[in-house]
Amino acid sequence: MILSRRRIAPLSNVGAWIGAVVLVMVVVIALVGPWLAPHSPDQPIAAPFTPPGSGHPLGTDFLGRDVLSRLLWGGRSVLLFAGAATTIAYAVGLAVGLLAGYSRSWIDPALMRSVDILLAFPALVFILLLAAALGTGIWSVLLATAVIQVPGIARIIRTATLEQSVRGFVEVAVLRGETTPSILRREILPNIAGPISADIGLRFTWSVILIASVNFLGLGLQPPAADWGVMVSENRGGLNLNPYAMLAPALILGALTVAINLVSDSLARRYR
Amino acid sequence: MNVPPAILEVDDLKITTTSGDAILEEASLTLARGEILGVVGESGSGKSTLALAMLGYTRDGTRVERGSVRIDGTDLLQLPERERRRRRGRVASYVPQEPGQALNPSLRVGAAILDVIREHGAAVPGQVGRVLTAVHLPATKQFARRYPHELSGGQQQRVTIGMALSCQPPVIVFDEPTTGLDVITQAGIIEEIRRLRDERDAAMVYVSHDLAVVAALADRIMVVYAGRVVEHGRAAALVQTPRHPYTRGLIQSIPDPSRPRTLIPMRGTGAGVGQWPAGCPFEPRCPQRVDACATAVPPLEPAGDERSVRCIRWRDTPPVDLGDRLGGNPSKRSGGALLQVEDLLAVHRGADTVVAANGVTFAIGEQQCVALVGESGSGKTTVARAIIGLHRPEAGTIVFDGESLAGHARDRTATQRQRIQYVFQNPYDSLNPRQRIADALARPARLLRGLKGQQATDEVARLLDRVRLPQTIANRYPHQLSGGERQRVAIARALAARPDLLICDEITSALDVSVQAAILEVLDDLRSQLGLTILLITHDLGVVSAIADHVIVLQRGCILEAGPVMDILAQPTDAYTTQLIDAAPRMRIA
Numbered sequence: 001m002i003l004s005r006r007r008i009a010p011l012s013n014v015g016a017w018i019g020a021v022v023l024v025m026v027v028v029i030a031l032v033g034p035w036l037a038p039h040s041p042d043q044p045i046a047a048p049f050t051p052p053g054s055g056h057p058l059g060t061d062f063l064g065r066d067v068l069s070r071l072l073w074g075g076r077s078v079l080l081f082a083g084a085a086t087t088i089a090y091a092v093g094l095a096v097g098l099l100a101g102y103s104r105s106w107i108d109p110a111l112m113r114s115v116d117i118l119l120a121f122p123a124l125v126f127i128l129l130l131a132a133a134l135g136t137g138i139w140s141v142l143l144a145t146a147v148i149q150v151p152g153i154a155r156i157i158r159t160a161t162l163e164q165s166v167r168g169f170v171e172v173a174v175l176r177g178e179t180t181p182s183i184l185r186r187e188i189l190p191n192i193a194g195p196i197s198a199d200i201g202l203r204f205t206w207s208v209i210l211i212a213s214v215n216f217l218g219l220g221l222q223p224p225a226a227d228w229g230v231m232v233s234e235n236r237g238g239l240n241l242n243p244y245a246m247l248a249p250a251l252i253l254g255a256l257t258v259a260i261n262l263v264s265d266s267l268a269r270r271y272r
Numbered sequence: 273m274n275v276p277p278a279i280l281e282v283d284d285l286k287i288t289t290t291s292g293d294a295i296l297e298e299a300s301l302t303l304a305r306g307e308i309l310g311v312v313g314e315s316g317s318g319k320s321t322l323a324l325a326m327l328g329y330t331r332d333g334t335r336v337e338r339g340s341v342r343i344d345g346t347d348l349l350q351l352p353e354r355e356r357r358r359r360r361g362r363v364a365s366y367v368p369q370e371p372g373q374a375l376n377p378s379l380r381v382g383a384a385i386l387d388v389i390r391e392h393g394a395a396v397p398g399q400v401g402r403v404l405t406a407v408h409l410p411a412t413k414q415f416a417r418r419y420p421h422e423l424s425g426g427q428q429q430r431v432t433i434g435m436a437l438s439c440q441p442p443v444i445v446f447d448e449p450t451t452g453l454d455v456i457t458q459a460g461i462i463e464e465i466r467r468l469r470d471e472r473d474a475a476m477v478y479v480s481h482d483l484a485v486v487a488a489l490a491d492r493i494m495v496v497y498a499g500r501v502v503e504h505g506r507a508a509a510l511v512q513t514p515r516h517p518y519t520r521g522l523i524q525s526i527p528d529p530s531r532p533r534t535l536i537p538m539r540g541t542g543a544g545v546g547q548w549p550a551g552c553p554f555e556p557r558c559p560q561r562v563d564a565c566a567t568a569v570p571p572l573e574p575a576g577d578e579r580s581v582r583c584i585r586w587r588d589t590p591p592v593d594l595g596d597r598l599g600g601n602p603s604k605r606s607g608g609a610l611l612q613v614e615d616l617l618a619v620h621r622g623a624d625t626v627v628a629a630n631g632v633t634f635a636i637g638e639q640q641c642v643a644l645v646g647e648s649g650s651g652k653t654t655v656a657r658a659i660i661g662l663h664r665p666e667a668g669t670i671v672f673d674g675e676s677l678a679g680h681a682r683d684r685t686a687t688q689r690q691r692i693q694y695v696f697q698n699p700y701d702s703l704n705p706r707q708r709i710a711d712a713l714a715r716p717a718r719l720l721r722g723l724k725g726q727q728a729t730d731e732v733a734r735l736l737d738r739v740r741l742p743q744t745i746a747n748r749y750p751h752q753l754s755g756g757e758r759q760r761v762a763i764a765r766a767l768a769a770r771p772d773l774l775i776c777d778e779i780t781s782a783l784d785v786s787v788q789a790a791i792l793e794v795l796d797d798l799r800s801q802l803g804l805t806i807l808l809i810t811h812d813l814g815v816v817s818a819i820a821d822h823v824i825v826l827q828r829g830c831i832l833e834a835g836p837v838m839d840i841l842a843q844p845t846d847a848y849t850t851q852l853i854d855a856a857p858r859m860r861i862a
Contacts, residue, residue: 167702169704172702177689186704190706
């Protein structure tokens with residue numbers, strides 16, 4: 001006679017392992033890919049949208065360049081720029097959220113209302129504005145992608161911090177005379193690692209998508225550059241001629257984001 | 273035994289975790305209408321598992337290995353889940369431990385009761401009012417429209433009891449319904465349950481860690497230890513002449529304000545699920561163990577007079593020894609005043625401002641133990657938080673060793689912060705879950721006393737010794753410890769600063785009574801060994817009687833009376849103090 005329900009823990013572990021393996025594979029492809037590429041990523045080798053054949057296993061793109069070579073080249077910029085944008089966004093959002101959540105004074109509304117102003121802008125419009133102000137180019141896109149994500153991150157961190165800052169062990173630290181930075185780092189940060197690690201994967205995904213769409217608009221990376229996001233957008237026209245030109249980078253981007261979220265979810269569960 | 277027909281029969285129930293470790297074994301009992309069975313055990317003993325099984329419910333991660341739970345002849349465990357769910361509330365209902373968490377905060381009281389009634393049939397007009405009346409709550413529209421957070425703890429618990437009664441089930445299970453309530457409210461709820469038993473003619477199971485509460489209420493008592501019933505019998509007789517050494521140990525660790533004495537705690541701590549010894553589960557802690565105890569689990573033997581005991585040496589269990597009566601000369605320890613609080617005024621600002629302390633004036637002499645007593649909302653915690661510097665008072669002075677203290681801890685000197693330490697009520701909240709015990713203990717020693725490297729490591733070892741924790745705990749995280757162990761760590765952390773004054777805020781109220789006795793013993797030893805001065809915040813006069821020299825009774829922010837513990841407990845002059853003493857549950861032991 002068995003009355004109970006089984007726990008789902010083992011399944012989530014399997015998910016985390018799959019995520020970790022895929023993540024490592026994608027990162028390795030992005031890092032060492034350029035040395036493995038059979039052709040140059042910028043030079044046409046056949047007619048545009050040639051289907052797969054010998055010498056070009058994934059066919060060619062809209063300018064007749066080798067899709068496989070561009071795929072092997074195109075990961076670096078995704079990891080670099082999306083990674084950098086997420087890191088900057090988190091560095092700022094974490095600082096704002098921790099301070100606002102812990103301060104319990106005018107600092108909280110002052111910080112939160114000023115980042116809230118950013119919420120008034122749709123992400124793309126904001127990036128366009130910033131690009132107009134700072135000039136086009138990947139660095140202003142990167143900066144804009146980071147800044148536009150700060151309010152969301154700050155909000156999550158602030159709420160999580162508020163919850164922790166009323167707990168007994170934080171009061172104990174105050175009573176010992178710990179400084180605010182030390183309380184934030186030793187008492188609060190380790191205890192909000194759960195929501196942070198759940199959120200960070202999602203933010204990275206958004207960064208990839210935002211940067212890809214801005215690149216598509218021609219504001220970020222300039223045309224000859226190989227980038228998975230750029231490849232998806234520039235080859236959309238040839239979907240029925242050589243579908244691999246668009247599907248291959250789309251698939252690898254999808255695998256990357258799913259893998260990151262699987263890993264970050266399992267980290268979040270571990271921190272509970 | 274004149275046997276009325278049993279309504280509830282549990283037979284040879286065994287519940288295990290899904291990984292196969294036993295949580296409860298060989299549990300059998302019968303219960304008739306109009307009878308109250310008390311189930312007593314410490315946390316992890318399997319008592320809540322047993323309580324839930326009586327509703328045909330098992331927690332996630334546990335399963336029923338064998339046995340049956342029959343109510344009115346039907347085995348709940350054989351029914352499909354849907355059927356079992358339909359019977360909960362109608363055939364057997366449950367009153368949970370924390371009403372504040374069990375009531376849906378977004379549901380008005382009336383709606384919550386109506387939900388239960390509708391679940392099991394159509395509602396009749398006026399039925400909600402009748403339920404409220406039954407548990408002595410106002411049966412008005414205004415009351416039914418309140419949200420749980422607008423009720424006091426006692427009122428919330430009355431609502432959950434009302435919900436459990438609403439479909440007139442023949443079996444009602446109470447799972448620690450008064451834990452967390454103050455004594456006067458607790459006495460009210462117990463009176464309520466007793467009255468309902470007489471009116472409703474229902475069979476009731478009352479689960480608690482506190483033998484004194486159960487003894488005041490139950491007809492029969494079942495003592496559970498490490499998943500097994502170790503003693504079972506008539507309530508009065510069981511408390512008077514316990515046959516199992518564990519029952520005896522429990523009785524000796526329970527304080528009684530009408531009989532102040534030094535408590536005698538049991539050795540060691542209860543083993544967790546999966547770590548039970550092969551023989552008698554109590555053997556490692558037992559004062560009357562013999563080699564045979566370690567080889568096999570003893571059977572539950574009949575011991576005459578409707579009693580059964582799971583101990584091969586039950587005939588040798590000595591009578592209850594309540595230890596020395598206190599009553600010596602507590603004032604011998606008083607030196608000069610270490611702390612003086614004068615005219616303290618503290619308020620809580622919010623939607624409506626509440627005065628938490630008004631004109632509070634008292635002094636604590638060096639090496640004294642002073643207890644600040646009152647029910648929840650009396651302002652005792654606010655006074656303590658003002659002294660430590662977590663609540664800025666509106667007016668008044670706090671003088672510590674001749675120096676006037678600033679309102680907030682941040683504005684005080686490092687020495688002042690080091691000399692006064694605070695132990696919080698809830699050890700589940702006051703230890704950082706991400707810090708190893710060694711780090712939690714070393715930090716204050718480094719910061720407040722400037723210890724470095726090896727010195728700090730040695731100090732951690734000494735501190736663990738002081739509070740009688742094994743050294744192996746140093747490398748663990750708080751979640752790997754029991755509540756009692758965590759509270760010892762919290763005390764050790766306060767000691768790491770080498771304080772002169774230790775403020776203990778309800779430090780035993782979240783713990784089992786047997787653990788409480790051990791913690792109080794540690795505290796008493798620290799006082800004599802280190803010359804600590806202690807300010808004890810508590811609602812429990814039993815705790816006061818066991819350890820304090822002086823007592824201060826607070827109500828609504830004002831001091832009602834103050835004086836030596838012996839005088840106040842023996843001859844309270846204030847009506848409220850009398851009420852507090854009378855409400856304390858006690859076992860009548862000749």
